[in-house]
Amino acid sequence: MVEEFVTAIPKKSVDFADWYVQIVRRAELADYTPIKGCMVYRPYGYGIWELIKDALDRRLKATGHQNAYFPLFIPESFLTKEAEHVQGFAPEVAWVTHGGDEELEERLAIRPTSEAIVMPMYAKWVRSYRDLPILINLWNNVVRWEKVTRLFLRTTEFLWQEGHTVHRTAEDAMEETLRIFGIYQDLVENELAIPVLVGPKSAQEKFAGAQATYALEAMMPDGRALQCGTSHYFGQNFSQAFDIKFLDSDGEQKHAWSTSWGVSTRLIGGLVMTHGDDSGLILPPRVAPIQVVVVPIFYGSEMAEVIAKAEELAKALEDAGIRTKLDARDEYTPGWKFSEWELRGVPLRLEIGPRDLQAQQVVLVRRDNRKKEKVGWDNLLARVPEILKDLQAALLTRAREFLRASIYRTKEYGEFVSIMESRRGFLLSPWCGEASCEDKIKAETTATIRCIAEQEDAVGAACIACGHPAQAWAYFAKSY
Numbered sequence: 001m002v003e004e005f006v007t008a009i010p011k012k013s014v015d016f017a018d019w020y021v022q023i024v025r026r027a028e029l030a031d032y033t034p035i036k037g038c039m040v041y042r043p044y045g046y047g048i049w050e051l052i053k054d055a056l057d058r059r060l061k062a063t064g065h066q067n068a069y070f071p072l073f074i075p076e077s078f079l080t081k082e083a084e085h086v087q088g089f090a091p092e093v094a095w096v097t098h099g100g101d102e103e104l105e106e107r108l109a110i111r112p113t114s115e116a117i118v119m120p121m122y123a124k125w126v127r128s129y130r131d132l133p134i135l136i137n138l139w140n141n142v143v144r145w146e147k148v149t150r151l152f153l154r155t156t157e158f159l160w161q162e163g164h165t166v167h168r169t170a171e172d173a174m175e176e177t178l179r180i181f182g183i184y185q186d187l188v189e190n191e192l193a194i195p196v197l198v199g200p201k202s203a204q205e206k207f208a209g210a211q212a213t214y215a216l217e218a219m220m221p222d223g224r225a226l227q228c229g230t231s232h233y234f235g236q237n238f239s240q241a242f243d244i245k246f247l248d249s250d251g252e253q254k255h256a257w258s259t260s261w262g263v264s265t266r267l268i269g270g271l272v273m274t275h276g277d278d279s280g281l282i283l284p285p286r287v288a289p290i291q292v293v294v295v296p297i298f299y300g301s302e303m304a305e306v307i308a309k310a311e312e313l314a315k316a317l318e319d320a321g322i323r324t325k326l327d328a329r330d331e332y333t334p335g336w337k338f339s340e341w342e343l344r345g346v347p348l349r350l351e352i353g354p355r356d357l358q359a360q361q362v363v364l365v366r367r368d369n370r371k372k373e374k375v376g377w378d379n380l381l382a383r384v385p386e387i388l389k390d391l392q393a394a395l396l397t398r399a400r401e402f403l404r405a406s407i408y409r410t411k412e413y414g415e416f417v418s419i420m421e422s423r424r425g426f427l428l429s430p431w432c433g434e435a436s437c438e439d440k441i442k443a444e445t446t447a448t449i450r451c452i453a454e455q456e457d458a459v460g461a462a463c464i465a466c467g468h469p470a471q472a473w474a475y476f477a478k479s480y
């Protein structure tokens with residue numbers, strides 16, 4: 001029974017795509033629905049999102065941001081105000097044409113992102129330099145009509161946050177863009193234990209309407225990159241399109257400077273792929289809805305006593321701020337429960353049986369390396385947080401080693417193509433800055449520039465695609 005439960009999942013190394021879908025569904029993170037491209041976030045998956053959300057929300061509030069809510073609908077005439085923006089999103093917009101039986105005078109877009117409804121409101125609110133900056137964040141859903149979808153990674157409707165800020169000067173707006181970028185990196189690496197490469201996008205890959213887009217890019221075990229978040233600097237593009245003007249202290253009317261930035265529930269897909277193994281999910285403790293599962297092991301007459309102690313210990317852990325679940329179901333064997341909680345990625349399992357009652361101890365088993373440890377009751381509340389902290393750090397270290405091993409530096413196009421066809425990963429190569437070379441590489445390998453490697457010096461290097469002098473080194477990869 002136990003064996004069957006585990007072996008029914010395909011091996012991660014053999015069929016990664018199928019493994020991913022099976023884990024997401026069987027761990028009850030999400031499920032397909034009758035609506036094409038739309039998924040249900042089940043309570044366990046939504047619970048992970050709530051923890052990510054809390055962690056980010058704390059950081060945003062600590063840096064002066066406030067939450068608000070804007071409408072789901074955007075009038076067509078608003079969406080078309082910023083030319084590049086509408087061009088970028090038009091193919092994926094869902095439209096509302098009727099209210100009941102009546103045809104609307106103007107179509108309403110269901111927001112694919114909210115710049116076009118936020119900016120007109122800011123134009124109303126901003127009069128003087130004293131009204132700036134506005135630092136607002138939205139926790140909401142957006143809709144993008146996707147042709148190919150994947151649970152968490154790409155769905156027609158998804159949950160995210162989008163921040164929209166306006167500022168008095170270009171410097172202030174750029175500082176905000178980079179501040180958020182830093183917050184995202186801290187979130188993704190220190191809460192989700194997913195290490196990332198960071199840097200600006202190429203002109204071709206940046207957000208529609210942005211002057212600069214900064215991205216966080218992680219490497220997944222199948223050699224494909226996952227974009228984990230972006231922060232955009234708009235310059236005055238949107239404030240000109242939506243006429244956000246203010247009276248500055250020098251008596252002049254000026255256009256404001258704006259930014260936007262977002263991370264979405266695709267981070268959960270990144271968590272699954274980065275840390276999971278053949279037995280299922282492995283959740284970093286900081287974003288695990290259940291950090292410790294308590295499994296009492298009992299036979300016949302000892303049952304009541306073992307369960308009573310398990311309850312007492314579970315409550316003590318919960319009271320100490322550790323998210324704890326007691327699994328006292330008697331219709332399943334302990335072995336079956338172990339497999340189930342391993343599948344669901346609970347970082348630490350606490351076992352307690354009749355012999356442990358005598359010895360006044362429990363057995364702790366880590367999910368990541370399955371190391372067992374006997375711990376006395378009196379030491380439990382001190383030891384559990386230590387193990388959770390250690391496990392969190394171990395996951396990040398392991399993922400960092402993988403990321404490091406996935407970066408290949410090459411100046412030679414033949415080698416570039418052959419690596420992209422076999423091992424994949426991030427290819428760090430010199431680039432001339434021309435979109436035509438990005439297009440050539442994309443056409444021949446399907447890889448794109450994930451971000452520019454700003455720390456690399458391109459002086460004297462030749463573009464990997466055309467041989468002309470390089471402007472920068474860039475990380476190329478196939479991506480989700």
Ligand SMILES: [Zn+2]
Binds near residue numbers: 433434464465
């Ligand atoms: Zn080139």
